[in-house]
Amino acid sequence: MSAAAQRWSDALAAWTIPASILDQAPQSPWRHETATFVVDETLDREVQSARVAREVLPAASGTVLDVGCGGGRAAMSLVPPAERVIGVDADPRMLAEFTSAAASVGARSMTIEGRWPDVAVDTPVADVVTCHHVAYNVADIEPFLMALTAHARLAVVMVLPTRHPQTAFNAAWKHFWDLDRPTSPTDDDLVAVLAELGIEVERWSMPRPPLASATADPATRVPTLRRRLCLSEDRDDEIAEYLESAEPLWASTHTVLRWPGQP
Template sequence: MTDSTNLPRFNATQAGAAWKTTVEAEHEQSDRIREGAASDDFWRPIAHRFAPPKKGEAAPDDTFERLAGLVSSSGTVLDVGAGGGRLAIPLAEVCARVTAVEPSEGMREQLIATAAAWDVSNINLVAGTWEDAEVAPHDLVICAHVVYTVREIENFVRKLIAHARQTVALVVFQRPAMSSYLPLWPKVHGEERIPLPALPEIEQLLPQMGIEYRKIPLQERVSQPFKSRAQAVDECLARLFIAPGSDKSAKLSEVLDDCLLEVDGGYGFEWAEPRRPWIIAWDV
């Protein structure tokens, strides 16, 4: 049987089922560890990390440049999980129109403010998840650093394909997203963090879905430094689901005293190392 994208339809691939098991175990761990109520917007405190640099300043890596090579100046781009517009905003400058789908209000506010600062007005912002979004097909569909936490990954990818007129491009890290925070887990929570799927799991999934893809390596980069110690504390509290003022927040503060180093532009973890993102692309 085939679907509208002419790809074979599987009930659930082995890789898709394994992906879902991992994501659910990671989410279960987050829910179990979380102090207080779940934040209504996990991304708000770190939305600034997902904005492009100031207009005219160099990007910290070549992701935008390589994606720009996949669309013509008269083409359209659909950016799924656009965050603060890190890619959507510069792409809007080099193509006809961008649609950005983004569920986090904090991220959308960041995107709107940055698009205004860049004087970019050809972005249509759609509030909501990709699973719920209703949008028209675009020439290039991009989805950068989003799939890691998606449970129903096969349906998610099939919907990307169904909305691409020419090309789908995922951007994924070689190693799990948020890997720089993993060493904090045993120190503060007393247990290892369950790592989310990353490139190796994508490379198991896509062939099982009948998708032939090409791999484009991107420049390795170290995460942007925390601008101040206070910012490091705030972001680590959010990422480790710790309530400010709790015993674990005091523990985190002690741990950060030992493992934060002064680096160019602020503070970084002593174990920080460059991470390699890849574009995984295929034509539909």
């Protein structure tokens, strides 16, 4: 493991929730709601990440491999010119949404259930590999990145917030648990890992892209924060009062990275 990869791994390890808090949690704080990642009317096909990927996609019959695909927002923003999309995700509910989204836009699709790079050996090579909002979940980052690169004929396009997304809840953790949370790793730390792997990266910034419309429902705010903070339903009034004056502080800027594939 390179020095940069070790720093990345150590920084993610610092996000471990103390056992005294996690053991009493009614729900897993790491679970994602499927509705957050579905393809709907909020999908913007002209965001920087989509433009960067389309620059290298063939004009016809292109293929996209979407790793950590969720409901397919990254892949479907590239249809057309992409005609075939391959989704990899550990959650079968997400893969069902991916298949449905592909059918709705007229793309041929394939899904592979499992964690990357564990399932890389069963995954076809594609023209472009996309990987959006996944990197901060990966402690062993070098094999993850190398497998992405090996599956791209033309390029890998990765998107991540400039800082770990869970920093949005740091103030809430302090308020409810008097717990100080980390602030790293960042996008710069990932670029450092890629540099130590000898991968030359192009880099752009873009505003935080929209999420699926279900996330805008005010009714989801309290249960989402309750789950993230390992709290119980009897704290809902307190959570609602807190949210009146303290919204989660999401990173307003996301980073787009593109590098050549090496199939």
